[in-house]
Amino acid sequence: xxxxxxxxxxxxxxxxxxxxxxxxxxxxxxxxxxxxxxxxxxxxxxxxxxxxxxxxxxxxxxxxx
Numbered sequence: 001x002x003x004x005x006x007x008x009x010x011x012x013x014x015x016x017x018x019x020x021x022x023x024x025x026x027x028x029x030x031x032x033x034x035x036x037x038x039x040x041x042x043x044x045x046x047x048x049x050x051x052x053x054x055x056x057x058x059x060x061x062x063x064x065x
Contacts, residue, residue: 005044008053010060013038028057032064 001007003023011019016027019042026046030039041057043049049057 002042003044005048008041008043008049008057010039010041013040016040016042028061030060030064032060035064 002009002025003019010030013027013029016025017040019025020027025042025044028041028046030041041060043053043057046054046057
């Protein structure tokens, strides 16, 4: 879904790193308290996401700081 530029995903960091080796995706690490595992937000391109998806990504980024 992410590699096809259809949406975003929150997945374990290890899975995101593995997928990023063979697919055109970008990754943002999530380090917030609610993420008791190493999670990452993935998108093929964060710049080309639809506005609601960009807003979600921005919210999650700010919450993780």
